[in-house]
Amino acid sequence: MDVIVIGGGMAGVATAYQLRAAGHRVCVVERHATVAQGATYGHSGLVLPTPLDVWFGPTFMRGGRQAASGVISKTGFGGDARNFVKRLAALHASDAFAAQYALLRPLVESARNALDDVTGRFQIEFEAREGLLYVVRSNDEWSLTQPALELLRRFETPHHVLSAAACVADEHTIPSDPPFAGAVRFDDGQIANCPLFVKQLKQVLDTLGGVQFLTGRTVGAIRVETQRAAVELTPRDPGRASGNEVDVISADAVVVAAGAQTPGLLAPLGARLPLYPVRLHALTAPVAHEECVPRSTIVDAVKRIAITQMNHRLRIAGGAVLQRANQLDKPLPPPLTEEALALLGEAARDWTPGAAKISAALPWEGMKLLSADGLPVVGNAVHPRLFVNAGHGPAGWALALGSARLVAQLVSGAQPDLPDDTLKALRPERG
Incomplete structure (x- = not known):
């Protein structure tokens, strides 16, 4: 055909x-x-999703539309935007979250097999490496991640749950102050250069x-x-x-x-x-100090911000912005762009201080589609x-x-x- x-x-x-x-x-x-x-072009590099970073479930916009959740939303929601958020919120409950991820998981495994087939067949080089570390700030956020950890155990996904002290010992570039709740490490979690x-x-x-x-x-x-x-x-x-x-x-x-x-x-x-469009952002910054660059890719599990090294630069990706449908074909107002990029800069300073030269970072903005059922x-x-x-x-x-x-x-x-x-x-x- x-x-x-x-x-x-x-x-x-x-x-x-x-x-x-x-x-x-x-x-x-x-x-x-x-x-x-x-x-x-602006993808964070995460190859396959885990229950900790799918865009639905207990941690998505928990407690309202606030930047603390990693999602910025313009006031005055209505119509499709409001319905989108309401439907995603319906997946906050543990049972609904588990049922939806169970539907997604066969596609994840199919994708894993397809990727292995392509890379093995043609020896494609695309800067792939292993090691993902999902970090969680507060005890309240840690409690919200428990359904995701239960799914990891249910599907026998190899992972390690770390206390804050064990996390700092494992990845010395992460500061112990201010205190944080803990982390989850995936030794075989992949990060790679998607456009490459x-x-x-x-x-x-x-x-x-x-x-x-x-x-x-x-x-x-x-x-x-x-x-x-x-x-x-x-x-x-x-x-x-x-x-x-x-x-x-x-x-x-x-x-x-x-x-x-x-x-x-x-x-x-x-x-x-x-489907509903969501604006996403990235900062690609020169490495300031090599000794401050983490071995693993760091993911803020609640804000969904990923920090990964790509050659001699760090990419900080996330900063989602939700808008009304009639505003999506217009440029994002500068205050919202600044707020999104500030979230990324803050994450870099919190989790990888000294690693990135944020003042010299190149910003990127793009649109991704999300479904209301994830x-x-x-x-x-x-x-x-x-x-x-x-x-x-x-x-x-x-x-x-x-x-x-x-x-x-x-x-x-x-x-x-x-x-x-x-x-x-x-x-x-x-x-």
């Missing part, structure tokens, strides 16, 4: 790879000049053949018909184009993996995805020839590989290898 994939980020290139592996011919359409330029992985995977596809990349082209509309599907590409120079210069490319199926643009592309076809949106939508791979959230970029494998199975008419309850929970048209 001929398949068009819209999006050249992690989800789009992963989908192209899995479709190519299943024997299909693929055309990837990407609006930027090259791949991995959108939200993929995507670029390396594109090179693999270029070598294998069977995948065409159309970069610098924007999709204006999607068409789906009984026999074929197609996308309309906006003119390269809209200022000089006449009304009949729209390029159209057709295929047997279309997969929308366009990140934050996904809902807008699908809305004219009648699809209403259970799970990505993967599968067939609206029409038999239309598929979606989106909404993987900020933690765990390799989830897109597992989702891409599912999309390839569905496009091929093969039996998916995920449990039925997980497949149902991932459906784009779920409630």
Whole structure:
């Protein structure tokens, strides 16, 4: 089959790879000049999510919309934004949290296997290393993490629960003052350079053949018909184009993996995805003092801020901002940007003092999609020839590989290898 994939980020290139592996011919359409330029570019580097950093459950925005939770929200919420927060809040209870993570876990394992297969088959180098340390500040926050620790034990995930003293002894760069509650260490937890992985995977596809990349082209509309599907590409120079210069490319199926643009592309076809855009931030700072750089990646488990070394720089990623839907297509007001970046700088000073030269940091801002039930949106939508791979959230970029494998199975008419309850929970048209 001929398949068009819209999006050249992690989800789009992963989908192209899995479709190519299943024997299909693929055309990837990407609006930027090259791949991995959108939200993929600013990713924290966390490869797979654990119960401690999924964006739902007991610690998400606990106690209201406050920066103490790592999420900044503009006042005057209404409509979709309010519904989004309410639905996520419904997963605070331990039983609901556990049930939802149990649905996600088969996709996590599928993603792990897919990543191992790709890296083993092609010897991709993408600055991968192991060692994650999730730190928790207060005793109240520590109590909120207990359901996540119970899930780690239930699924027999290798980890170590550390007291504050043991944490400081294990990672000497973390200060003991001010006091904190404790930490959880994952010796085999992976961190890696997500945009580098995507670029390396594109090179693999270029070598294998069977995948065409159309970069610098924007999709204006999607068409789906009984026999074929197609996308309309906006003119390269809209200022000089006449009304009949729209390029159209057709295929047997279309997969929308366009990140934050996904809902807008699908809305004219009648699809209403259970997704909400969240602005995220990152600071990439030169290393100030090598002796202050931690061996492990440090994750503030409640604020969901990750601090990791990337070559001779530190990336501090997080600082989520929730806004009303009618404000999402406008630049973020400077005070909110400053507040988000201040959260990142504060986390760096708290957990890795002296490691990063924050005054010389390069800021980044991007948009990620979150679902109100915490799970990505993967599968067939609206029409038999239309598929979606989106909404993987900020933690765990390799989830897109597992989702891409599912999309390839569905496009091929093969039996998916995920449990039925997980497949149902991932459906784009779920409630």
